[in-house]
Amino acid sequence: MTGSPFPAEALALAGRLADAAGAVIRPHFRTGVAIVDKADESPVTIADRDAEAAMRQLIEDAFPEHGILGEEHGSVRLDAEFVWVLDPIDGTKAFISGLPVFGTLIALLHGGRPVLGVIDQPISGERWLGAEGRGTTLNGRPVHARACERLDRATLFATAPDMFKGEEIAAFERLRGSVKLMRWGADCYATAMVASGHADLVVESSLQPYDFCALAPVIEGAGGIATDWEGRPLRIDSGRRSAIAGDRRAHAAALEALAWHA
Amino acid sequence: MTGSPFPAEALALAGRLADAAGAVIRPHFRTGVAIVDKADESPVTIADRDAEAAMRQLIEDAFPEHGILGEEHGSVRLDAEFVWVLDPIDGTKAFISGLPVFGTLIALLHGGRPVLGVIDQPISGERWLGAEGRGTTLNGRPVHARACERLDRATLFATAPDMFKGEEIAAFERLRGSVKLMRWGADCYATAMVASGHADLVVESSLQPYDFCALAPVIEGAGGIATDWEGRPLRIDSGRRSAIAGDRRAHAAALEALAWHA
Numbered sequence: 063m064t065g066s067p068f069p070a071e072a073l074a075l076a077g078r079l080a081d082a083a084g085a086v087i088r089p090h091f092r093t094g095v096a097i098v099d100k101a102d103e104s105p106v107t108i109a110d111r112d113a114e115a116a117m118r119q120l121i122e123d124a125f126p127e128h129g130i131l132g133e134e135h136g137s138v139r140l141d142a143e144f145v146w147v148l149d150p151i152d153g154t155k156a157f158i159s160g161l162p163v164f165g166t167l168i169a170l171l172h173g174g175r176p177v178l179g180v181i182d183q184p185i186s187g188e189r190w191l192g193a194e195g196r197g198t199t200l201n202g203r204p205v206h207a208r209a210c211e212r213l214d215r216a217t218l219f220a221t222a223p224d225m226f227k228g229e230e231i232a233a234f235e236r237l238r239g240s241v242k243l244m245r246w247g248a249d250c251y252a253t254a255m256v257a258s259g260h261a262d263l264v265v266e267s268s269l270q271p272y273d274f275c276a277l278a279p280v281i282e283g284a285g286g287i288a289t290d291w292e293g294r295p296l297r298i299d300s301g302r303r304s305a306i307a308g309d310r311r312a313h314a315a316a317l318e319a320l321a322w323h324a
Numbered sequence: 325m326t327g328s329p330f331p332a333e334a335l336a337l338a339g340r341l342a343d344a345a346g347a348v349i350r351p352h353f354r355t356g357v358a359i360v361d362k363a364d365e366s367p368v369t370i371a372d373r374d375a376e377a378a379m380r381q382l383i384e385d386a387f388p389e390h391g392i393l394g395e396e397h398g399s400v401r402l403d404a405e406f407v408w409v410l411d412p413i414d415g416t417k418a419f420i421s422g423l424p425v426f427g428t429l430i431a432l433l434h435g436g437r438p439v440l441g442v443i444d445q446p447i448s449g450e451r452w453l454g455a456e457g458r459g460t461t462l463n464g465r466p467v468h469a470r471a472c473e474r475l476d477r478a479t480l481f482a483t484a485p486d487m488f489k490g491e492e493i494a495a496f497e498r499l500r501g502s503v504k505l506m507r508w509g510a511d512c513y514a515t516a517m518v519a520s521g522h523a524d525l526v527v528e529s530s531l532q533p534y535d536f537c538a539l540a541p542v543i544e545g546a547g548g549i550a551t552d553w554e555g556r557p558l559r560i561d562s563g564r565r566s567a568i569a570g571d572r573r574a575h576a577a578a579l580e581a582l583a584w585h586a
Contacts, residue, residue, distance in 0.1 A: 158505065159481070159505075160517040161507075161517065162448065186448070221508075223485055243417060243421075244486075247508045251423070255421055
């Protein structure tokens with residue numbers, strides 16, 4: 063393990079986790095009728111729960127000493143050196159509505175810091191994998207964020223206006239008013255588009271650790287940056303706000319526009 | 325032509341138009357770097373212009389007496405009995421940002437009324453085709469909108485909050501406050517999801533005829549309904565507002581919530 067921030071086998075395991083989640087999720091896509099309550103036994107609930115269970119079993123088999131934090135089945139061993147953070151279906155609304163822009167998010171944390179991340183889209187068959195010391199790939203081919211030095215050249219994504227609350231609303235409006243192009247929707251797929259050089263910024267709030275931990279290594283391995291609104295690197299104990307960019311200059315300008323001091 | 329509202333050859337031509345547009349568009353997807361000005365020679369501008377030119381040529385060859393209204397190259401013979409309405413890339417922002425939820429829209433109008441419509445997604449290879457007297461298909465298989473009798477069970481789509489202006493804002497907020505699930509983004513792909521039974525409502529404004537004409541036959545052939553906010557069927561001379569639903573009961577409830585009287 064010298065030099066690398068994670069066991070070498072973790073990289074292959076991350077791919078197997080995404081494979082397992084996709085195999086569970088795909089048969090449930092576009093099968094729902096009118097049931098959208100998360101409390102119901104809806105297709106998304108079943109897919110979410112079973113995909114996470116499949117991934118947890120693979121982790122327990124390979125690394126029984128690692129911790130796990132999942133959206134659906136809670137947490138174990140969060141004080142372990144290594145902790146996996148899982149969100150089987152990020153973008154539940156997209157999944158429910160038949161849109162192939164949801165994703166399976168898998169992160170490996172070392173001392174609370176994300177060092178390996180996967181964004182997997184099991185319908186289109188696209189897998190972004192980022193890891194410290196390795197760079198980010200899409201289906202095995204390296205990807206790179208694009209240059210964007212100024213907000214008035216930037217494409218900004220956020221999932222939905224109502225994710226911003228209280229003073230966040232005015233802060234986000236300042237940023238939105240400064241960018242070239244604003245696009246709503248897309249969830250984790252928006253970050254994948256930044257990693258691949260098709261968009262510049264994803265700024266969100268109302269997040270949980272399983273929403274953002276996987277995004278950081280994917281973006282950083284593509285040359286970008288992922289922080290909270292105060293500019294601190296994303297960690298398991300970060301707050302609810304993320305600011306992700308392909309170019310540090312656009313990121314700095316975005317933080318300035320947000321002018322956030324919590 | 326007795327009984328059918330359009331020449332039999334028009335159905336096959338519509339498929340050839342979508343094929344031609346897709347062949348032009350696909351090589352330009354995810355090739356852009358930072359150029360997002362529509363006035364520039366950006367990939368989306370080239371794809372949009374060349375795809376429409378390819379479709380117009382096929383129409384001129386097959387039906388030289390038909391009219392054509394296109395987003396990119398203007399209009400000819402709008403007083404003809406039959407008029408084709410073309411939008412090579414509906415969802416320009418999605419295309420620019422690398423999201424496979426844009427679409428090519430093709431409509432055939434008879435006396436100003438849409439009687440045939442295509443929503444084609446050339447990256448995922450999904451084609452919705454609706455025509456009077458034929459029903460709607462996705463890649464040749466019939467699709468049907470789902471039942472949704474009440475707004476509090478409905479999934480509502482709109483492309484972006486800023487498409488609503490003036491009194492539309494409050495009207496849309498009344499509707500949004502009544503539905504089960506609101507999802508932003510998706511452009512014409514949202515209507516395709518309603519036709520396939522994965523969502524219930526698409527309510528938009530700031531539209532041009534080439535944005536909505538193709539949607540009406542696709543929705544109606546799947547058992548749904550497409551009108552303006554006053555409940556009038558969509559036509560080439562409809563205003564800027566559309567209300568599309570898979571179930572007439574949800575549609576009626578949506579119009580009531582909008583409470584629109586222009």
